[in-house]
Amino acid sequence: LKIKTVLFDIDDTLYDASLQMRNARLNAVRAMIEAGLPVDIESGYRVLKDIVNEHGQYYNKHFDALLKNLGLKWNPRVIAAGVVAYRETNLAYLKPFPDTIPTLLRLRESGYKLGALSDGLPVKQAQKLIQLGIQHFFERVCISEEFGLKKMAPRLFEICLQEFSNKPAEVIFIGNDLTSDIVSANKAGVISVRIRMGDSRIGEPVNSDEKPKYEIRNLSEIISIINKIENPEK
Amino acid sequence: LKIKTVLFDIDDTLYDASLQMRNARLNAVRAMIEAGLPVDIESGYRVLKDIVNEHGQYYNKHFDALLKNLGLKWNPRVIAAGVVAYRETNLAYLKPFPDTIPTLLRLRESGYKLGALSDGLPVKQAQKLIQLGIQHFFERVCISEEFGLKKMAPRLFEICLQEFSNKPAEVIFIGNDLTSDIVSANKAGVISVRIRMGDSRIGEPVNSDEKPKYEIRNLSEIISIINKIENPEK
Numbered sequence: 186l187k188i189k190t191v192l193f194d195i196d197d198t199l200y201d202a203s204l205q206m207r208n209a210r211l212n213a214v215r216a217m218i219e220a221g222l223p224v225d226i227e228s229g230y231r232v233l234k235d236i237v238n239e240h241g242q243y244y245n246k247h248f249d250a251l252l253k254n255l256g257l258k259w260n261p262r263v264i265a266a267g268v269v270a271y272r273e274t275n276l277a278y279l280k281p282f283p284d285t286i287p288t289l290l291r292l293r294e295s296g297y298k299l300g301a302l303s304d305g306l307p308v309k310q311a312q313k314l315i316q317l318g319i320q321h322f323f324e325r326v327c328i329s330e331e332f333g334l335k336k337m338a339p340r341l342f343e344i345c346l347q348e349f350s351n352k353p354a355e356v357i358f359i360g361n362d363l364t365s366d367i368v369s370a371n372k373a374g375v376i377s378v379r380i381r382m383g384d385s386r387i388g389e390p391v392n393s394d395e396k397p398k399y400e401i402r403n404l405s406e407i408i409s410i411i412n413k414i415e416n417p418e419k
Numbered sequence: 420l421k422i423k424t425v426l427f428d429i430d431d432t433l434y435d436a437s438l439q440m441r442n443a444r445l446n447a448v449r450a451m452i453e454a455g456l457p458v459d460i461e462s463g464y465r466v467l468k469d470i471v472n473e474h475g476q477y478y479n480k481h482f483d484a485l486l487k488n489l490g491l492k493w494n495p496r497v498i499a500a501g502v503v504a505y506r507e508t509n510l511a512y513l514k515p516f517p518d519t520i521p522t523l524l525r526l527r528e529s530g531y532k533l534g535a536l537s538d539g540l541p542v543k544q545a546q547k548l549i550q551l552g553i554q555h556f557f558e559r560v561c562i563s564e565e566f567g568l569k570k571m572a573p574r575l576f577e578i579c580l581q582e583f584s585n586k587p588a589e590v591i592f593i594g595n596d597l598t599s600d601i602v603s604a605n606k607a608g609v610i611s612v613r614i615r616m617g618d619s620r621i622g623e624p625v626n627s628d629e630k631p632k633y634e635i636r637n638l639s640e641i642i643s644i645i646n647k648i649e650n651p652e653k
Contacts, residue, residue: 259567262554265545307495308502315503320496331495
């Protein structure tokens with residue numbers, strides 16, 4: 186069996202998106218408190234989290250809603266303090282895992298083709314790859330919304346495999362989330378690898394669809410998994 | 420005559436917004452070309468400038484429109500390259516003029532109250548002051564849209580003067596643009612000072628409304644102008 190392509194989820198697979206988001210929100214609330222928001226950090230963070238859950242990650246009035254939900258008057262200075270702190274923290278944590286670039290490099294020099302595959306907004310996800318400094322490693326970037334898909338789905342794998350002219354059995358996919366990433370990869374028939382990173386590092390599959398073919402804790406372990414797949418007799 | 424308050428326009432008065440915007444756009448087009456945009460830098464820049472003029476500065480699909488206007492297919496990778504380069508350049512040039520902070524400090528320690536007054540979006544303008552590191556110098560920040568005003572207007576000065584409890588003759592305003600800043604300041608009766616900075620540093624008043632009471636080339640010159648106003652006998 187010869188692997189031709191390795192596909193990577195982005196958030197919590199190539200970098201620590203959970204840590205980034207948590208700290209960006211905490212620092213945003215801290216900065217808003219410094220700018221006059223009369224709330225303690227824990228309650229501010231909790232209300233902000235509820236707002237994100239309600240309106241989604243790409244809503245652009247989170248901090249306006251925070252003031253409103255706390256029963257406070259709109260205040261552009263307080264909102265601006267939150268926006269600046271959020272963006273600066275976000276950028277500071279947009280760094281690859283220590284073994285991300287070495288692993289991508291090793292795979293490329295071993296002749297594998299690499300792709301990124303995730304849900305989300307195509308421009309936002311492409312921005313992340315650029316800011317992580319890893320966009321040139323990937324031959325294709327397949328993001329759900331570009332193909333009219335609202336979230337991760339087996340169909341996204343089919344489209345991406347077509348772009349690579351690969352059969353499912355020739356492709357490995359690495360992702361962190363069991364219920365979206367791993368389920369879709371399994372249904373598409375690609376070799377699924379769960380990486381235990383980010384908030385979803387805890388938790389076990391509740392059915393066979395959610396069960397990954399392999400499991401790793403660090404990205405670099407993918408090298409030996411490929412070795413095992415390609416040389417099963419050893 | 421005693422000056423009580425000094426009001427500052429933000430863009431091209433406290434920092435070089437013209438330089439920032441020009442370089443941000445140029446670097447965005449450069450990055451898009453590197454990411455595959457088949458256009459030369461001059462034409463790309465020209466088309467982008469036309470798009471900004473048409474849709475305004477706060478339109479958030481400038482780079483989508485650039486591809487469209489060039490007859491090209493939407494490409495999230497190329498757009499993301501533009502967005503990242505634009506933001507990074509924007510941030511790199513969001514620095515006060517060399518004499519901005521020394522001048523603000525000198526005025527504050529001399530007992531004057533300071534305010535920022537400009538058109539634009541309140542949250543965006545407040546963000547700039549934070550990122551310039553000068554938000555704490557200003558007792559009030561008066562931005563047109565917060566008061567339902569679409570652009571710079573004499574009414575904005577009236578509102579801001581009320582917040583300071585000042586009479587027009589006690590207030591100096593420094594701005595770069597003759598047709599908006601200086602006209603409105605003159606109509607409101609405050610002492611208008613033109614700073615020759617940014618793209619509008621060239622050009623002369625075409626009528627008496629546009630004629631500033633004083634003119635400076637660097638922010639620090641405001642100190643001697645205040646001296647002259649308060650001690651006219653010298």
